[in-house]
Amino acid sequence: MPKKKVFELNPNISVDCVVFGFDLEKLNILLIDRGESQFVSNNSLALPGDLIYNNENLHQAAYRVLEELTGLKNIYLEQIGAFGDPNRISKEEDRLWLESIRDNPEARVVTIAYFSLVKMEDYPLKASSFAKKAIWIPVKEIEKLAFDHFEILQAAKIKLKEKIKIHPIGFNLLPEKFTLSQLHKLYESILDKELDKRNFRRKVQKMNLLKRLFEKQEYVPHKPSELYKFNEEKYQELAKNGFNNFGF
Amino acid sequence: MPKKKVFELNPNISVDCVVFGFDLEKLNILLIDRGESQFVSNNSLALPGDLIYNNENLHQAAYRVLEELTGLKNIYLEQIGAFGDPNRISKEEDRLWLESIRDNPEARVVTIAYFSLVKMEDYPLKASSFAKKAIWIPVKEIEKLAFDHFEILQAAKIKLKEKIKIHPIGFNLLPEKFTLSQLHKLYESILDKELDKRNFRRKVQKMNLLKRLFEKQEYVPHKPSELYKFNEEKYQELAKNGFNNFGF
DNA sequence: TTTGAAAGTGTAATAATGACACTCAGATAA
DNA sequence: TTATCTGAGTGTCATTATTACACTTTCAAA
Numbered sequence: 010m011p012k013k014k015v016f017e018l019n020p021n022i023s024v025d026c027v028v029f030g031f032d033l034e035k036l037n038i039l040l041i042d043r044g045e046s047q048f049v050s051n052n053s054l055a056l057p058g059d060l061i062y063n064n065e066n067l068h069q070a071a072y073r074v075l076e077e078l079t080g081l082k083n084i085y086l087e088q089i090g091a092f093g094d095p096n097r098i099s100k101e102e103d104r105l106w107l108e109s110i111r112d113n114p115e116a117r118v119v120t121i122a123y124f125s126l127v128k129m130e131d132y133p134l135k136a137s138s139f140a141k142k143a144i145w146i147p148v149k150e151i152e153k154l155a156f157d158h159f160e161i162l163q164a165a166k167i168k169l170k171e172k173i174k175i176h177p178i179g180f181n182l183l184p185e186k187f188t189l190s191q192l193h194k195l196y197e198s199i200l201d202k203e204l205d206k207r208n209f210r211r212k213v214q215k216m217n218l219l220k221r222l223f224e225k226q227e228y229v230p231h232k233p234s235e236l237y238k239f240n241e242e243k244y245q246e247l248a249k250n251g252f253n254n255f256g257f
Numbered sequence: 258m259p260k261k262k263v264f265e266l267n268p269n270i271s272v273d274c275v276v277f278g279f280d281l282e283k284l285n286i287l288l289i290d291r292g293e294s295q296f297v298s299n300n301s302l303a304l305p306g307d308l309i310y311n312n313e314n315l316h317q318a319a320y321r322v323l324e325e326l327t328g329l330k331n332i333y334l335e336q337i338g339a340f341g342d343p344n345r346i347s348k349e350e351d352r353l354w355l356e357s358i359r360d361n362p363e364a365r366v367v368t369i370a371y372f373s374l375v376k377m378e379d380y381p382l383k384a385s386s387f388a389k390k391a392i393w394i395p396v397k398e399i400e401k402l403a404f405d406h407f408e409i410l411q412a413a414k415i416k417l418k419e420k421i422k423i424h425p426i427g428f429n430l431l432p433e434k435f436t437l438s439q440l441h442k443l444y445e446s447i448l449d450k451e452l453d454k455r456n457f458r459r460k461v462q463k464m465n466l467l468k469r470l471f472e473k474q475e476y477v478p479h480k481p482s483e484l485y486k487f488n489e490e491k492y493q494e495l496a497k498n499g500f501n502n503f504g505f
Numbered sequence: 506t507t508t509g510a511a512a513g514t515g516t517a518a519t520a521a522t523g524a525c526a527c528t529c530a531g532a533t534a535a
Numbered sequence: 536t537t538a539t540c541t542g543a544g545t546g547t548c549a550t551t552a553t554t555a556c557a558c559t560t561t562c563a564a565a
Contacts, residue, residue: 021269022341022367063365066342091339091369093270094314117311119270119369121339190543207545208523225531231541232530438512455514456554473562479510480561 018060020116024070025058025158027089027122027165028079030129031182033191035147036198037129038162039078042142043106043155053102054146055155056162058120060111071123078143085126085181087172089164093119097157106155120157124165126181173199174257177218180239186222188234189213200257212257218243266308268364272318273306273406275337275370275413276327278377278393279430281439284446285377285393286410287326291354291403300350303403304410305391306368308359319371326391333374333429335420337412341367345405354403368405372413374429421447423503425466428487434470436482437461448505457505464503466491 028039044053057078061070068086075084095117098104107114129145148166153159173179179195193209213219220240226233276287292301305326309318316334323332343365346352355362377393396414401407421427427443441457461467468488474481 019269019365021267061367064343067339067367088338090336091315091367093369095312117267119309119315119339119367121341121367188543205523205525206543207525210544212522226543228532229542230532232543233532234543436512453555454512455556458513460553474512476563477511478563480512481563482512 017063018112019063020060020111020113021118023058023060023118023120024067024074025056025092025120025122025161026071026074026078026086027056027124027162028075029124029126029148029165029169029182030132030145031195031198032129032145034194035149037145037147038151039127039132039143040146040151040154042144053155054151054153054158055106056122056158057143060118067121068123071121071125075125079127079132081127081131085178086123087125087168089122089124089161089168091119091121092157092161092164093117094157100155103155120161122161122164124169126178128182128184130184169199170201176252177216177244180218183239186224186236186238188226188236189219190234192237196257204257209257216247218247265311266360267311268308268359268361269366271306271308271366271368272315272322273304273340273368273370273409274319274322274326274334275304275372275410276323277372277374277396277413277417277430278380279443279446280377280393282442284396286396286399287375287380287391288394288399288402290390290392300401301403302394302399302401303354304370304406308366309369315369316371319369319373323373327375327380329375329379333426334371335373335416337370337372337409337416339367339369340405340409340412341365342405348403351403368409370409370412372417374426376430376432378432418448421503422505424500425464425492425503428466431487434472434484434486436474436484437467438482440485444505452505460503460505464495464500466495 026039030037030039039057040054041057042053043055044050057074059070059074061067065073067088071086072082072084075086076082097118097120098107104114148162151159151162154162173196179192179199182195183191189210192213193204193206196209197204218240219237222236222238224236226236274287278285278287287305288302289305290301291303292298305322307318307322309315313321315336319334320330320332323334324330345366346355352362396410399407399410402410421444427440427447430443431439437458440461441452441454444457445452466488467485470484470486472484474484
């Protein structure tokens with residue numbers, strides 16, 4: 010008894026996305042508040058995700074979820090891995106929520122987790138722009154999430170750390186124009202440790218992916234900083250040869 | 258209409274394993290020959306894998322497949338990621354094979370791929386020990402595999418390369434007693450490039466995970482090599498601090 | 506006893522890393 | 536107008552890591 014396949018949700022396979030954003034101070038992730046009340050509770054927060062359709066591939070499914078959520082396209086997206094403990098729905102509130110949104114809430118689900126990097130400026134959170142409320146929460150403040158989403162977040166953080174050490178993906182989190190201090194703080198946030206200012210600057214200058222704009226910050230109560238942008242051409246050039254030199 | 262969950266195969270989720278072995282000369286992987294004939298054809302080779310049961314987690318499923326195949330337990334196993342293009346069953350021979358072994362051969366399947374490292378000496382291939390014939394094939398000779406398994410193999414090779422650069426997992430592929438030249442050749446096979454002999458030796462000596470046995474090779478037609486074994490205790494010690502120093 | 510084949514060994518030049526402290530430029534407030 | 540505050544920006548030196556490179560040794564087999 011083969012089922013019709015196309016345009017059907019697959020009850021057993023979902024994607025979940027860890028969307029990182031950087032507010033120039035700290036790392037945040039985008040979470041869905043499932044709660045009824047207007048107050049955010051740790052218990053009601055979940056990663057954005059959805060069951061996949063049988064006719065879309067996994068990346069497409071993740072893109073779809075992100076686009077529905079943020080309206081953004083061409084987002085940096087990378088698979089973290091598959092999570093699918095049979096007992097991942099162990100909390101009562103998770104069970105109830107699933108019953109409210111799924112046809113087959115009891116089904117065994119394996120979820121494919123992705124992480125994604127967005128420029129927070131491109132995604133200003135509009136008040137009630139979605140039925141499901143999406144909110145930015147600082148990564149450091151998250152202690153608990155729905156299902157196995159906390160575990161997925163830990164894996165996402167590790168993956169991001171590993172990746173940023175060998176590949177200059179940090180620019181996806183910064184505005185077009187940024188200062189070296191902002192880049193510095195970004196790396197410190199992701200790697201979760203202090204980096205010496207001068208050594209950091211030497212290193213990023215050497216990797217040769219920055220284009221100095223000869224513009225300065227304005228209206229800051231201190232010496233204004235030079236602005237830079239990411240040099241896309243140099244990136245493409247280096248990309249072929251594998252970026253050997255990013256050991257932070 | 259919730260289905261009974263326990264002890265049922267899930268028609269939508271499978272695991273596939275890339276089992277690496279090292280014959281002291283080159284890297285091999287363990288493949289299943291689906292062909293009827295006694296001659297191995299590239300077309301008939303597939304990664305070992307199976308649908309998962311709804312009551313087992315993904316790691317358990319991979320272990321189960323490996324144990325059924327090799328009889329080995331406590332195998333090094335690591336997830337590569339999820340693969341699930343809706344068109345992964347594009348070849349006619351794959352479709353036919355699925356029809357012969359699956360209840361629901363049309364189902365959309367997402368597979369979770371694992372790679373695994375075994376000591377080939379622990380797994381001497383017995384003639385016809387399995388209905389499905391399992392055979393070792395040198396990685397370099399593989400040009401084509403069933404479904405999307407060739408793509409999975411590429412991902413496995415990349416993952417293994419990345420991992421071995423930062424973590425001393427190579428020992429899982431070597432016999433208890435081994436020579437530095439064998440270790441050297443192993444790293445060259447995995448990284449697919451030549452490594453300077455003296456620099457390599459300096460580096461592995463510095464990482465301090467080798468225990469010299471003060472035994473020598475015998476009956477080799479050249480100067481016999483010192484034998485070493487892997488120092489498990491030192492490994493445990495270093496494991497906590499994160500192995501910073503393996504940049505090959 | 507000679508030969509073949511891989512084992513084993515050290516050094517020097519260059520590059521990368523880590524530690525460290527002061528001056529500069531602009532905004533704001535007195 | 537001057538003083539103060541804040542973060543921007545900069546260089547050097549010691550240590551460590553990396554790369555490149557060639558000859559001698561030991562055993563087995565002929």
